[in-house]
Amino acid sequence: MIPFLDLKQINVRHVEEIQKSINNVLHSGWYILGEEVRVFEEEFAEYCGTKYCIGVANALDALTLVIRAYGIGKGDEVIVPSNTYIASILAVSANEATPILVEPNINTFNIDPQKIEEKITSKTKAILVVHLYGQSCNMKPIIELADKYNLKIIEDCAQAHGAVYYGKKVGNLGDAGCFSFYPGKNLGALGDGGAITTNDEELAVKLKALRNYGSHKKYENLYKGVNSRLDELQAAVLRVKLKYLDEDNQYRAKIAEYYLKNIRNELITLPQVESGYLSHVWHVFVILSEERTRLQNFLLEKGIQTLIHYPIPPHKQEAYSDWGNLSFPISECIHEQILSIPISPVMPISHAQQVVEAINAFK
Numbered sequence: 001m002i003p004f005l006d007l008k009q010i011n012v013r014h015v016e017e018i019q020k021s022i023n024n025v026l027h028s029g030w031y032i033l034g035e036e037v038r039v040f041e042e043e044f045a046e047y048c049g050t051k052y053c054i055g056v057a058n059a060l061d062a063l064t065l066v067i068r069a070y071g072i073g074k075g076d077e078v079i080v081p082s083n084t085y086i087a088s089i090l091a092v093s094a095n096e097a098t099p100i101l102v103e104p105n106i107n108t109f110n111i112d113p114q115k116i117e118e119k120i121t122s123k124t125k126a127i128l129v130v131h132l133y134g135q136s137c138n139m140k141p142i143i144e145l146a147d148k149y150n151l152k153i154i155e156d157c158a159q160a161h162g163a164v165y166y167g168k169k170v171g172n173l174g175d176a177g178c179f180s181f182y183p184g185k186n187l188g189a190l191g192d193g194g195a196i197t198t199n200d201e202e203l204a205v206k207l208k209a210l211r212n213y214g215s216h217k218k219y220e221n222l223y224k225g226v227n228s229r230l231d232e233l234q235a236a237v238l239r240v241k242l243k244y245l246d247e248d249n250q251y252r253a254k255i256a257e258y259y260l261k262n263i264r265n266e267l268i269t270l271p272q273v274e275s276g277y278l279s280h281v282w283h284v285f286v287i288l289s290e291e292r293t294r295l296q297n298f299l300l301e302k303g304i305q306t307l308i309h310y311p312i313p314p315h316k317q318e319a320y321s322d323w324g325n326l327s328f329p330i331s332e333c334i335h336e337q338i339l340s341i342p343i344s345p346v347m348p349i350s351h352a353q354q355v356v357e358a359i360n361a362f363k
């Protein structure tokens with residue numbers, strides 16, 4: 001069996017270091033907002049190239065708090081991609097702002113910059129970009145639009161830790177970058193975790209309060225904040241794993257390159273890399289096929305586990321039935337045809353060979 005993703009294998013590579021870190025936290029007697037979180041925030045900001053990093057409980061909170069900190073709420077509109085994980089859109093709804101969906105480019109799956117301007121109104125406050133599947137969005141035209149209309153750019157980097165766009169890492173391409181450290185992400189904790197990166201000092205200060213009951217100073221509350229903190233334990237684990245992130249991403253790229261070179265089947269469309277080799281960290285490797293269900297079953301029979309990211313587009317979710325019958329044909333087509341094949345930093349090349357052979361044999 002070739003698993004889609006072997007999380008245990010990913011983590012046990014560093015078992016000694018991780019156990020030592022966990023032990024340090026255990027014996028420190030300090031479990032919330034201590035040295036581990038503080039140092040991880042420093043290290044992750046440095047990694048992303050930003051001035052600040054604020055650890056939070058997960059990426060949904062990261063996105064929700066950034067939107068809130070920018071004062072975006074009822075009556076405001078936020079541009080979001082129609083092809084994304086639902087969390088990007090839930091964060092807008094959570095602030096009672098209106099998500100305005102924009103179709104992706106069919107080849108890269110990321111928001112199509114050409115289609116953004118027509119959706120901008122006097123109510124638009126921000127463009128929330130999602131670097132989906134590990135590939136940075138084409139940011140240049142998006143930054144131009146944000147400048148022209150005075151909009152914030154919020155990056156959902158939950159799938160793209162370490163992706164580089166023209167020399168800058170994601171999380172440092174807009175006003176704020178939101179990361180998830182959910183175990184299956186490129187940088188994954190042993191539980192939930194998240195962070196915001198930014199160069200905006202005012203935002204950073206506000207977020208530090210918002211994540212901690214709205215308090216800058218113990219028992220003094222500036223805002224009606226929330227409890228959304230990154231755990232010391234998770235920060236300690238993340239500090240170990242951050243050291244290996246680039247190496248892991250390079251290995252993912254090697255598998256991806258192998259797939260791109262060797263998968264040859266007219267029933268299958270391969271993903272396209274838009275702005276250079278480093279711009280993609282291959283969180284998932286997705287292929288398109290009109291015969292998706294048959295292909296998935298065929299691969300399963302050959303012992304290859306695949307997943308669908310994602311089976312139902314956000315505008316077709318029951319949770320958003322109040323939107324009525326919206327149509328986003330490109331997103332719908334992607335959701336009908338997409339299939340994620342195995343890729344990970346611990347997947348042997350021999351497994352990738354077996355995946356290629358199986359896919360090429362599909363008729």
Ligand SMILES: *Cc1c(COP(=O)(O)O)cnc(C)c1O
Pocket residue numbers: 057058059060061084085087088130156158159179180181182192193194
């Ligand atoms: C995983 C993910 C999220 C949510 O992350 P959590 O930490 O689980 O809240 C948000 N956006 C995208 C694109 C994701 O893949």
